[in-house]
Amino acid sequence: MSSRRGSSSLSAFFSEGIYTIGLTGGIGAGKSYVARMLQERHIPVYATDQRAKALYDEDEELRESMIRLCGKEIYSTEGHLDRAYLASLIFADRALLEEVNKLVHPAVRRDFCRWRSELVESGLRLCALESALLLGAGLDEYVDLVVAVVAEESVRLTRAMLRDGASEESVRARIQHQMAEEELIDRADYILYNDDAHPLAPQIDRLLAALPL
Template identity: 40%
Template sequence: MWHGVNVVWPVDMPEYCTMSLSTSKDEILGKPKAVVVGLTGGMGAGKSVVAHILKSLGHPVFDADAVARSLYDRDDILLQAVVDRFGPGILHANGALNRLELANVVFADPVALADLNRLVHPAVSRTFSQWKSQEEMNGADVVFREAAILYESGSDQDCDVVWAVTAPVSLRLKRVCERNGWSQSAAAARMAHQWPAEKVNAKADNVLTNDGNVSLVPLVLSLLKDLL
């Protein structure tokens, strides 16, 4: 504040010169920033069901887990970094990633799993940023980032709100075994690498219970109403 000085803006001064110093780049460029909602939950909780509901309502959903899987096929730099860390034994004879072998390695060693996440998640985040910018240009005011390990990867830091989908562990185990054809012990071992539901739910802004007793659609619509 300049005391005793009257500042007079020229009448024909361009609009951008009179904007507040707090004006954001998005406002200057005329691109409103979309609200980012993180969508997470443990294996078998039902976050993909919520994602399907959101898509059916016309909301853009970024599937971080699917993108991570696809990056191995189209990001040569990432694939080479993974091979450098875990060795050529994780590749098929044709040079493609042997996903089963990689899974066997990382899910048997917490340090290896953490190393893999450190390699993959920055690439996923870059892809998300590009996707979000495109969705904002298309007029989206809310976008969703679906990720099983949203908190573990630190991706929640890029979200304005987080929704967690939860269900009883016994029901989650049943769903995972039926979906993947796994044994209960195999499913339980894989689930043990994720945060427990209690920890996820405590950090989330909203929790949707998917135990089959209540339809998820009204719950999703109610949360959307609070956002829009």
């Protein structure tokens, strides 16, 4: 683990009354694995990818906006998002993908704030927000500390190919559409190195021990 902005980045306490770690990283870096390790340490983690999928069906404002953007056929008669149909639309239309993201990101932010408020009411003082798009979707404004999980590209490729059963070409294409790891490292407050030379557990424990709680 290394600090990018010095110990001062650990001194602020979020005005909402709960310290929030922002956890991010590129494909295959191990972001979700770190999230599970935080949960094992009894730290609630908001997983934006999972919640975004649910919000298409649960958030009425998002649902209505999606229908206006894509047509009522974007939802099944049972009221569930037709993900295959949506994928076919945005695959051929990059501009439409950007419009969908403009609808989803605010819904995720609303949902996260509601979730975190419930944690505050229960008396918790620490939580985490996991998102691959933390620094690209404005979610970093909601956290006190940006923690990036990084690994060599060859390691990330191997992990993603094994995990998803994907080809090297497809994984490389996904990497190209994500923030460059150099920029990720530059913008993060702390770095967790997820490789054989740097065991994760001690890095996470040192980070948690340094938080102003």
